[in-house]
Amino acid sequence: MANKPKPALARRLFRYALLYKKTILFALLILFAATAAQLAGPYIAKVIIDQHIQGIEKPWYAADPATVPEGVQVVQYQDRSFVRSDWLENGQEIPQQWEKASISAIGASFYLIVGDIPPGAAWSPVSDDRVEVVSDGQTQSYPAAKLTKEEIIQFYSYDFKPVLWLIGLYVILLLASSGFTFIQSYLLQSAALGIIQKMRTDVMNHIQRIPIRYFDNTPIGAVVSRIANDTEAIKELFMSFMATFVVSGVNMIGIIVALFILDMKLALLTLLLIPVFVVIMVVHLRFSKIYVTIMRARLSDMNAKLNESIHVMPIIQAFRREKKTIEEFEVLNEDRYVNQKKQFRVFSLSSRNAVSLIIGLVTAGVIWKFGGDSLQAAISFGVLYAFIDYLSRFAQPIIGIFDQLLNAQRAFVSAERVFHLMDQPAENEIVETSEETVKRPEGHVEFDRVSFAYTGEEYVLKEISFEAKKGETVALVGHTGSGKSSIMNLLLGFYEVNSGSIRIDGREISEYSKQELRKHMGIVLQDPFLFTGDIKFNVSLYDSSIGPEQVKQALKDVGAAPFIEQLPQAYDTPVVERGSTLSAGQRQLISFARALAYNPAILILDEATASIDSETEGLIQQALKVLSEGRTTFIIAHRLSTIKDADQILVLHRGEIVERGTHDELMSKQGRYYRMYQLQTGETGTARSGSLTSVQAQGI
Template sequence: MTPKPTVVRRLMSYAMLYKMRIAAALLVLCCAVGAELAGPYIAKTIIDKHINSVQLPWYEGDVGQQVPEGLRTVELNGKRYSRADWLAADSSAGSSITSSAQWKEVRFMQLERGMYLINTMSRFDGSWSLAPDSSGLEGSQQVLVQVVREGAAPEIIPARRLSGAEVASLYRYDVGAVIRWLSLFVGLLVTASLLHYVQAFTLQSTALRIIQRMRMDLMRHIQRIPIRYFDSTPIGQVVSRIANDTEAIRDLFMSFMATFVVSTINIVGIYIALFLLDVRLALVTLVFIPLFAVVMVVHLKFSKKYVTVMRARLSDMNAMISESIAVMPILQAFRQEKARLDEFEELNEDRYRNNVKQFRVFSLSSRNFTGLIGALFTAGTIWYFGGQSLHTAISFGVFYAFIDYLGRFFQPIIGIFDQLMNAQRAIVSAEKVFHLLDLEGRELEDAVGVARPEGHVAFDNISFAYKEGEPVLRNITFEANKGETVALVGHTGSGKSSIMNLLLGFYEPTEGEIRIDGKSIAGMSKQQLRKHMGIVLQDPFLFAGDIKFNVSLHNKDIDESKVKQALVDVGAAGFIEKLPGGYDEPVVERGSTLSAGQRQLISFARALAFDPAILILDEATASIDSETEGLIQQALKVVSEGRTTFVIAHRLSTIREADLILVLHRGEIVERGNHEQLMQLQGRYYRMYQLQKGGEKSTANRAI
């Protein structure tokens, strides 16, 4: 036996149906992430190459000295200055100036809140700061600064403080470049925003398509599942699979998968940027990946059991709600509201407790843990590379960019943690959905062009059991010829409806064979079998819509004239034409605004409009009044001609004209014949008939 694919693989198989859309979205996402992550690198370039570049070596000369054409210089206080990187750009000019005795090396240093010119030193290493007392110098711009070198006493030297205009002149060649870099930065942010919109829209619309496909697969498969499954499964649970569980899976594709993909690409991009900035720092951050992976595994292990219980309780509550609404009149009539509420509260409380436990695990292992690790590592980075060693370890621009990328690194990790609960909920829901999809079912086949049968039906030694070892039918054998009416009577549980369920193909017999026109129905598709069958149930079901729709059910072969004729034939036209909307009168769910008899007449018209070769009436007159029953009996005399009709009835007066009456008792046919023959036999049928006619109580007891 081939093992079933894992839930994740099956979910991915759905995603692969739209792989081109997903690939396009991921490509756009990579571009968006690249544009977004360029921001700190641009900031680093602005800081190191333009803002902090003022502290590079400068060369000072007299204004009157000639300089090579095109070389950048700045004039301050009767002196001309050229920066080292400007000289490096013009190697011949740079070498001539740096080697000339008329030019000397100086520094512009940022000390506290001012910019100072130091031009009286030959060495500029060490730690520089303002002297404790710089008073007594001539001129308001003259100050004292001190330099501390390792193993030497502090030196006090004079310096000149620059005015704001002089500082601005030092940056005059950098302003244009900074504006261009900032324009690029803003442009990339706008581009990233547009690309994020495109990828988010594409990914989320694709997720909706995936769930739409999954829901259609579920609905399609539900129609292929044998009726036996629904006998033991609450309807609310099936509804929960299609509605709630697929919605949880939608969250997986729209939230977790999008977040996971976006976060993964962000993390990869951040690592690339970190390694470009500083390999040492980037290598240290690699420890985060296994650390967070371990925390995620622990989180998933402990919280899965709580999520499983939560989804199970939600399914149970949906089933209870569905059942309670369906039987609300019974609950209220027997004053069971309090008991039902207590049952629901118990389920709800159990779900709440498990939800709290799951949130406790989530709170300990997600955002708090990630935030703590991020804060500690950031603080450690600042401490290690800060202070005195900052300028010797890494440049300030690299340091700024690294801290920026580090802050961005933890955001996608937190995003993944935040979506883990949705992911677990979706995986549990997917397990339930795929369990339903894995149930054995029969493919729906096209029944177009299937020839209309004559209507000869034969049951040959049929036995059947809903549960193994508990047969409900034993050795059922009979024939119904074309145009005959066969009635099935018997007390509740005798097997009447089971015979019709077998004829309709809802179940397969345990033993024996059912034939229509001599052909076994076991070899027919269910659509072919039921195409020329009509059925009317004791509790007719009307769909939300109008009366015409409830007769035609969107069958293109049944036009408005056929709908009206069918309603006339069953005697329903009289009350329908008195309704405000007539044949277009809206019908609410289950037809609750119509009487039981009116609903039954519309159900009859539905069956007749489809012109079945085999008509099944399953206790169709059990819940209608005598006047309506008379209308139906009259209509049946017309429409049953030429059709094989099976009637399951408790009212024996409605089957007096039947060609064959089968009396069932405990799954066996104990009597057969027409009305007169069975009355002459004076057996079980006779006693049941007399009981309904008001026979003696002792006769009724013997019949039982």
């Protein structure tokens, strides 16, 4: 797996998006409809302004009422009929006796002139009945009529109804846009949540198959951060950035199309802004990614430090390391704070600030270019209004994308970390197993010249060979670091041997799937782990084949029933995280019952009696006799008194088996095992503690 080329990050994220392609595509269709409804607003406003509000300033004709064809809209004023040019049908012939007329707004007043006035001329009132008109540098005075409020309403009489219809259409489009926006937002965010749910499930499934070696070298807090924090950051990519990017992209395309419909030159001017914004985004991303990467790394380090501190809080307080721990955390926190400030500085300079400045300058330039007296000759008021409206709308998606760039960068950095975890080489796939599919082994275990190193050539096991027949009890003893736990880790398949082979019933364990290998193995550790739940759950672990009676019997066999039945809720008593409300001995008994309930063919006890007092140890010894009957048992023990009845005792020293035999055989040899046993059964306090520290100090 490690040798395969990794697909591009964006491509891997896209694959997850494809899982919800139908939902996303439907949301995009709804988005197009919402965008069309939104962008219709300025165009409707342009129509209202140009065709109706400013329609009064279009060319008019003054005619004798008798010469106006039937069906043509007219306004009666001073015994004459006035017909606006756009009320006539295209190609309709204008009678020669009709006179041209014009109406123009000067300040808050409207003036009517009957006569041929050049288009775009500037009007200036001299009195209520006379107006000067300036055109091409020439000034000419015309008789004019200042219209009253009632007369103005009369000239607008045919515009009221269309304006009301257009306003009604605009309101309907706003409501439709709001509804469409809600639907597309809901669909896109639902898809994003589904994508992240799938990704978290994939990560969780994958880490169940990552070899134990990876977790030996990776802080737990870092792994938790990738599953919890980093996937949450990726969620923002799909929920916020993807939605914003798609919405903004569609809006920008719609705005550009609308601008081309309005005016070709203004549309081309807007297109020139896109490369400018792209350059700003590239610069922003280049500088910002450096800081975002450091910020995510420090967050992971802080989680790891917090996780470690909480787990070893008694040690920290006992050795007065609180201040030093806080200082170490503060170094990480300060580094993240400094880089976050730098990232915000880049964001503040290159995002909303830069976009607003550029859009503002362009808007001011357009108003200056087409403003003043030349406006009507260049573009209409309606076009100018619509352009400014569209330009401000054009800024919104650009600003939206900039605002989401930080989330996007966090998401991509987090995605790199999550996919790095998912790219870790995994063991064979998790498979559902049952008693029918996995045959219970006899329990004949063979180690044949096994050598193993955790790193490089630093071998912790060297040419280990031994045989454990069905039903035998094999004990492993030796000082700390001699290789006892490593042998059991290899047997459980947590690590692969460097050389040699391990066989169960004559079959290489490398031929088993990890689940098949461990299906009929039971293990009890020195530091037992209890899950959040109740006592029954911690024995059965929700295995449907283990009923309540089997749970109670297992607890009874190991001697745990008396103290459990004295608890307020007995077997239903809740267990908090790690079983901290129970004593070490009680936790050990429950974990021992767990192994017994699963009825393993091979049982591994890794210093399982280290936390048991002398009275409880007697109960355990009785349970061990029942438990060991008919199954192969491996015992790693520092208390040599617990392994006197073992069929075979292997004494390890620096990764090698230096002695082997029964208790009596090894005692008769008076070698390393003899000296260890004598030391433990002596009268010194150190010996009674069960520790081999003194043995190691003497070089035994």
